[in-house]
Amino acid sequence: xxxxxxxxxxxxxxxxxxxxxxxxxxxxxxxxxxxxxxxxxxxxxxxxxxxxxxxxxxxxxxxxxxxxxxxxxxxxxxxxxxxxxxxxxxxxxxxxxxxxxxxxxxxxxxxxxxxxxxxxxxxxxxxxxxxxxxxxxxxxxxxxxxxxxxxxxxxxxxxxxxxxxxxxxxxxxxxxxxxxxxxxxxxxxxxxxxxxxxxxxxxxxxxxxxxxxxxxxxxxxxxxxxxxxxxxxxxxxxxxxxxxxxxxxxxxxxxxxxxxxxxxxxxxxxxxxxxxxxxxxxxxxxxxxxxxxxxxxx
Numbered sequence: 001x002x003x004x005x006x007x008x009x010x011x012x013x014x015x016x017x018x019x020x021x022x023x024x025x026x027x028x029x030x031x032x033x034x035x036x037x038x039x040x041x042x043x044x045x046x047x048x049x050x051x052x053x054x055x056x057x058x059x060x061x062x063x064x065x066x067x068x069x070x071x072x073x074x075x076x077x078x079x080x081x082x083x084x085x086x087x088x089x090x091x092x093x094x095x096x097x098x099x100x101x102x103x104x105x106x107x108x109x110x111x112x113x114x115x116x117x118x119x120x121x122x123x124x125x126x127x128x129x130x131x132x133x134x135x136x137x138x139x140x141x142x143x144x145x146x147x148x149x150x151x152x153x154x155x156x157x158x159x160x161x162x163x164x165x166x167x168x169x170x171x172x173x174x175x176x177x178x179x180x181x182x183x184x185x186x187x188x189x190x191x192x193x194x195x196x197x198x199x200x201x202x203x204x205x206x207x208x209x210x211x212x213x214x215x216x217x218x219x220x221x222x223x224x225x226x227x228x229x230x231x232x233x234x235x236x237x238x239x240x241x242x243x244x245x246x247x248x249x250x251x252x253x254x255x256x257x258x259x260x261x262x263x264x265x266x267x268x269x270x271x272x273x274x275x276x277x278x279x280x281x282x283x284x285x286x287x288x289x290x291x292x293x294x295x296x297x298x
Contacts, residue, residue: 129174131157132201133181138165139194144249144263146191148293153180155294156221157211159247159263169293170205172215183297214269218288221261221268225275226285228258236260239278240271259289 023031135147144159147167154176160168171177183189184198225231233251236258240246247263262268268288275281 130200130204131172131174131177131207132168132170132203132205133177134166134168134199134201136166136197136199137194138167138196139192140165142167142191142194144247145261148249148261150189150191150196151180151293152295153183153293153297155215155291157207157215157265158205159221159249161247168201168203168205172207179297208266211265214265219265219269220288220291221263221265222289222291223260223262223268223272223275224287224289225258225260225281226287227256228253228284231258231280231284239275243267243270243274246271261292 138147142161142165144161144167147161147169148156148159151169153171155172156169157172158168158170162168169180171180181198181200184196189196189198225236236251237248240248245264246267249261249263251261252259260271262271272286275286
């Protein structure tokens, strides 16, 4: 008679018996081994600069399987965030890629995923200096492209729109942020005839080593698909809608190339990584193009 497999023993008097299953010891050890290999792989991919959003998408066995939003560092997402940070992270209508209606619960869930995603992309932060500027008194109809069109003086790492006529723009350097803030105070900046107010944001966005390395390699928040062929605005937005908190600010088609402006250096890097993994982009060249906000103050 063949040897029966050994099984993991379970205390029948335990309080959570209904939530337990019985498997062989070999299978249990294989599960532990696979979990270790997966965690090691994810850590290596994160260390190499790949974003957690893309890793979640690429590791789904079924394309229709929902993405489980958990942080790689097992960070708990708390609803107790500062009011200003809450307002800026809450998605506005201008940030939603489609016209589907969202109820209060889905908006709340999306906001919390945004907090988690923000923490994930700012691993190993350096809090040296102030880089985040809060823009307030925006007109109700303002969209992210209105904000970036008036922001100058340095490369931006992040752009976040709020729900209460505000936005936060985060520069790569404190010097650039200070010069822009001084420019707004001295010369004034308007969006749709409304004078914009600018102050240092109470919640400063940290600059992670990951983002520093990306910028040093030439990564910006803007992508260009060369000779994009049959790619369309709707197709690109649909392909990228799975990346949490990625905002496609605008898409322009010029001389056969497709220019995509986004809200984040880190998320743009995730977007490029994901696009090149799709079959219909395999033969296309996807590069970075200059951040218009890095232009001179005028």
